[in-house]
Amino acid sequence: MTEDEIIAKFPTRLRGYDLFGKLGNPKHVVAPMVDQSELAWRILSRKYDADLCYTPMFHAKMFGEDNPKYRNEHWQTEDSDRPLFVQFCANDPDALLKAAQIVADKADAVDLNLGCPQHIARRGHYGSYLMEDWDLVSKLIRKLHENLEIPVTAKIRVYPEVEKTVAYAKMIEAAGAQIITVHGRLREQKGHKTGLADWSKIKAVKEAVKVPVFANGNILYYEDVQRCIDETGVDGVMSAETNLYNPALFSGKILPTWQMAEEYLEICGRVPTRAGYIRGHMFKLFRYSLPIHVDLRQKLAEAKTMEEYWQFVRDMKTRLMADTDNAKVKFDPGNYETDEFGYRSYPHWICQPALRFEHDKEHSQSKRLLNEAKPEDTSISGAVTTEILSSPDNNETVNNDADVVENESKRLKVSTA
Numbered sequence: 001m002t003e004d005e006i007i008a009k010f011p012t013r014l015r016g017y018d019l020f021g022k023l024g025n026p027k028h029v030v031a032p033m034v035d036q037s038e039l040a041w042r043i044l045s046r047k048y049d050a051d052l053c054y055t056p057m058f059h060a061k062m063f064g065e066d067n068p069k070y071r072n073e074h075w076q077t078e079d080s081d082r083p084l085f086v087q088f089c090a091n092d093p094d095a096l097l098k099a100a101q102i103v104a105d106k107a108d109a110v111d112l113n114l115g116c117p118q119h120i121a122r123r124g125h126y127g128s129y130l131m132e133d134w135d136l137v138s139k140l141i142r143k144l145h146e147n148l149e150i151p152v153t154a155k156i157r158v159y160p161e162v163e164k165t166v167a168y169a170k171m172i173e174a175a176g177a178q179i180i181t182v183h184g185r186l187r188e189q190k191g192h193k194t195g196l197a198d199w200s201k202i203k204a205v206k207e208a209v210k211v212p213v214f215a216n217g218n219i220l221y222y223e224d225v226q227r228c229i230d231e232t233g234v235d236g237v238m239s240a241e242t243n244l245y246n247p248a249l250f251s252g253k254i255l256p257t258w259q260m261a262e263e264y265l266e267i268c269g270r271v272p273t274r275a276g277y278i279r280g281h282m283f284k285l286f287r288y289s290l291p292i293h294v295d296l297r298q299k300l301a302e303a304k305t306m307e308e309y310w311q312f313v314r315d316m317k318t319r320l321m322a323d324t325d326n327a328k329v330k331f332d333p334g335n336y337e338t339d340e341f342g343y344r345s346y347p348h349w350i351c352q353p354a355l356r357f358e359h360d361k362e363h364s365q366s367k368r369l370l371n372e373a374k375p376e377d378t379s380i381s382g383a384v385t386t387e388i389l390s391s392p393d394n395n396e397t398v399n400n401d402a403d404v405v406e407n408e409s410k411r412l413k414v415s416t417a
């Protein structure tokens with residue numbers, strides 16, 4: 001179909017900056033996160049100034065199956081859950097369209113995952129493993145562009161070569177994507193090789209395409225959002241990991257972890273949420289306190305009911321308030337210290353990003369953000385520690401609760417080692 005024919009078919013469907021404007025020019029974007037950007041978390045994030053949220057990635061083929069089990073287990077929304085982009089992974093244009101049509105009246109766009117670097121994505125031939133199959137990528141996007149009532153968008157990773165990254169993004173734009181998110185890491189940058197995102201490649205994409213671009217990677221603090229916009233010129237900034245450790249990130253507020261946990265559980269009381277998701281969020285929110293209050297870790301690992309989660313949070317809050325009272329230096333949110341790399345010294349009961357600097361301060365993210373890092377610092381060999389075992393993109397399509405506990409336990413072992 002020609003573009004004119006597509007416009008004639010969907011005369012009211014918005015494109016590029018018209019879509020972006022209709023969504024309210026979203027600058028603060030919560031990333032798609034398997035098992036973690038679920039409805040309850042999106043509600044909490046929106047309360048703290050997230051302008052746009054993505055669902056977790058859903059497997060298009062499973063989502064579109066006549067048996068609604070997978071869909072019912074994972075897909076949840078409500079009227080106020082907007083603007084919302086629903087993300088799918090796919091390698092079959094028809095299956096993608098079928099899944100997308102199911103959510104079309106409850107979402108503002110459907111996003112194609114072209115970034116997942118996990119083994120399961122290699123086996124299933126989706127996510128970043130489509131980076132060698134531009135023809136299929138184009139067909140997937142084109143299928144939605146020509147047939148779906150709402151716009152299609154895409155989330156990509158970068159190639160080692162900036163020229164190839166730009167050509168890829170332009171191909172995706174030509175296929176019909178109306179917003180492109182660029183996660184500035186290579187496919188190989190996962191697990192202990194995660195390292196830094198390369199904002200210069202995001203900038204190059206932004207300058208080359210006409211549709212809005214979201215930048216993804218290296219956001220640790222509220223101030224990094226504007227820094228990223230200034231450096232790359234992007235239209236919005238997406239956060240995954242830091243949003244999980246600090247759901248108030250986009251508000252600029254510096255808040256205690258227990259407050260976020262309480263507010264999240266209150267939402268879960270209204271919006272039924274899978275125990276594994278809740279547990280995953282608790283492990284992350286209390287990431288810096290669990291190694292100190294070790295006995296509560298087991299309690300959290302074993303919690304299954306809402307009452308057990310509440311009891312865990314009440315116990316943790318009591319401990320953290322005592323820690324606050326006993327602190328030699330009273331914490332003043334407006335007056336924090338930073339170390340030589342720009343990391344802020346917050347007490348463990350304050351929401352803060354998960355830092356990966358223990359073994360490799362030379363390549364710290366903040367140092368990069370302070371423009372002190374050399375370009376080669378983004379090389380995979382210059383990667384940072386293996387602290388985040390269940391992210392980024394490390395979650396597989398269907399994580400059961402045991403996986404979450406195991407991943408979190410591994411993480412805790414690493415971080416307390």
Ligand SMILES: Cc1cc2nc3c(=O)[nH]c(=O)nc-3n(C[C@H](O)[C@H](O)[C@H](O)COP(=O)(O)O)c2cc1C
Nearest residue numbers: 031032033034057183217218239240241391392393
């Ligand atoms: C727990 C977790 C789950 C993720 N799941 C997805 C996903 O479903 N789809 C996706 O495109 N990326 C996924 N990602 C990757 C993030 O969206 C993001 O691209 C990546 O973490 C880099 O952003 P960050 O530096 O802000 O963490 C996930 C990341 C995390 C931490």
